[in-house]
Amino acid sequence: xxxxxxxxxxxxxxxxxxxxxxxxxxxxxxxxxxxxxxxxxxxxxxxxxxxxxxxxxxxxxxxxxxxxxxxxxxxxxxxxxxxxxxxxxxxxxxxxxxxxxxxxxxxxxxxxxxxxxxxxxxxxxxxxxxxxxxxxxxxxxxxxxxxxxxxxxxxxxxxxxxxxxxxxxxxxxxxxxxxxxxxxxxxxxxxxxxxxxxxxxxxxxxxxxxxxxxxxxxxxxxxxxxxxxxxxxxxxxxxxxxxxxxxxxxxxxxxxxxxxxxxxxxxxxxxxxxxxxxxxxxxxxx
Amino acid sequence: xxxxxxxxxxxxxxxxxxxxxxxxxxxxxxxxxxxxxxxxxxxxxxxxxxxxxxxxxxxxxxxxxxxx
Numbered sequence: 001x002x003x004x005x006x007x008x009x010x011x012x013x014x015x016x017x018x019x020x021x022x023x024x025x026x027x028x029x030x031x032x033x034x035x036x037x038x039x040x041x042x043x044x045x046x047x048x049x050x051x052x053x054x055x056x057x058x059x060x061x062x063x064x065x066x067x068x069x070x071x072x073x074x075x076x077x078x079x080x081x082x083x084x085x086x087x088x089x090x091x092x093x094x095x096x097x098x099x100x101x102x103x104x105x106x107x108x109x110x111x112x113x114x115x116x117x118x119x120x121x122x123x124x125x126x127x128x129x130x131x132x133x134x135x136x137x138x139x140x141x142x143x144x145x146x147x148x149x150x151x152x153x154x155x156x157x158x159x160x161x162x163x164x165x166x167x168x169x170x171x172x173x174x175x176x177x178x179x180x181x182x183x184x185x186x187x188x189x190x191x192x193x194x195x196x197x198x199x200x201x202x203x204x205x206x207x208x209x210x211x212x213x214x215x216x217x218x219x220x221x222x223x224x225x226x227x228x229x230x231x232x233x234x235x236x237x238x239x240x241x242x243x244x245x246x247x248x249x250x251x252x253x254x255x256x257x258x259x260x261x262x263x264x265x266x267x268x269x270x271x272x273x274x275x276x277x278x279x280x281x282x283x284x285x286x
Numbered sequence: 287x288x289x290x291x292x293x294x295x296x297x298x299x300x301x302x303x304x305x306x307x308x309x310x311x312x313x314x315x316x317x318x319x320x321x322x323x324x325x326x327x328x329x330x331x332x333x334x335x336x337x338x339x340x341x342x343x344x345x346x347x348x349x350x351x352x353x354x
Contacts (some may be wrong), residue, residue: 002321168315187315217313227315242299243330249296256289260341269333280307280326283319 006055014048017063021070025077036090040073092140092283098133101149111138122146165283167215174211174221187213194219201230240277240284247273290344297337304330 021044025037044066051062080087095107097118108118119130121144127133135147157164171183179191197219198205210222218233247270254266307327314320345352 165319166316187313189313215315216310216319217315235306236310239303239310242303242306246296246300246303249292249299253289253293253296262343264338265336269336272329273333276326276329279322283322 003055007053010052010059011258013059014052016097017066018044018048021066025070025073035092036073036076040069044069086227094139094145096137097133097144098130098146099134101131101134103130113138118144167208170212170214172210172212173219174205174208177206177208177224179205183213189213189217203228203230236284240281243273243277247277287346290341290348293337293344294343297334297341300334300337305336334349 047062047065047069051057051059056084076090080090095111096104097113098104103115103118108115119140122128122130122133122136125144125146127146127148132145132148132152134149137145139145171187173180173184173187173189173194179194181191184191184194194211195205198208198211198221201219201221203221203223204249207223207225207228208221211219212221213219216236218235220233222268223231250266250270250273254263254270257263258264305326307323307330308348311320311323314323
């Protein structure tokens with residue numbers, strides 16, 4: 001067998017082998033490396049590289065090495081799942097860098113971080129002033145997690161006592177002019193319904209690049225032809241306006257009639273409708 | 287426009303609102319919002335019933351405005 005063919009065969013073998021190994025070890029190997037995963041990751045890579053080009057080396061030795069370097073992290077991962085102390089030892093623990101708004105100098109020294117590096121990590125999280133931070137911890141994976149002081153945290157609807165409509169994830173029902181049936185059935189709708197909605201917007205399915213349905217069943221589309229303006233959904237604002245108009249009408253009727261009984265009925269219902277409006281306004285305003 | 291016809295118009299709008307609320311209820315994925323919308327629909331329905339009764343009275347008092 002010529003050497004080049006061997007290289008090709010070995011490359012294919014190791015490509016599939018390494019792919020399978022990484023799959024087996026899971027997504028963690030890709031995203032956050034613990035000490036252990038860092039070491040094994042590097043070694044598995046170099047064993048693979050070495051064996052692919054070094055045709056004079058025995059392929060079995062390499063595979064054995066790979067198996068061990070893949071098997072032990074797998075085992076360690078398994079034990080780590082069960083045992084907290086073992087997990088802390090193998091994967092390391094977070095170290096508190098800032099507590100009660102004060103920098104913990106000893107911890108910084110212990111992890112051999114300089115104040116410049118701490119500032120850099122803070123800046124990566126858009127924090128330029130240490131006094132804005134209430135609590136910060138250096139995670140085992142080496143990134144800094146911070147809790148800002150309450151007054152520096154972004155404003156949320158809860159802070160303002162605002163009632164907001166809860167939402168579910170939108171479903172993508174049209175891609176590249178084709179209807180996706182699975183998301184459509186997730187929201188309990190049919191192709192028929194989708195076609196009607198498209199007719200309402202006045203667009204054809206072929207022209208739709210992307211179509212999504214939000215949690216209130218409203219369809220929004222992006223067209224291939226960007227010159228065509230698609231109207232935003234109007235049903236919910238229209239409904240709110242109708243209810244407000246009716247409420248005002250009822251009040252007018254209450255003022256206009258002279259019959260006591262009817263007056264009572266009108267004003268009672270206008271109040272009732274006002275309550276309904278208050279209740280659903282946050283949903284309809286979206 | 288007579289009183290009877292404006293009340294009728296209001297009734298029609300309310301019926302429309304009720305229908306919109308009903309269709310919105312059936313399409314909404316979120317449970318809490320669905321409940322709120324359903325309650326709103328029921329209440330609008332009660333108002334519609336009251337108005338219908340009133341229109342009946344108006345028509346009896348002024349038969350010339352019967353129908354639309």
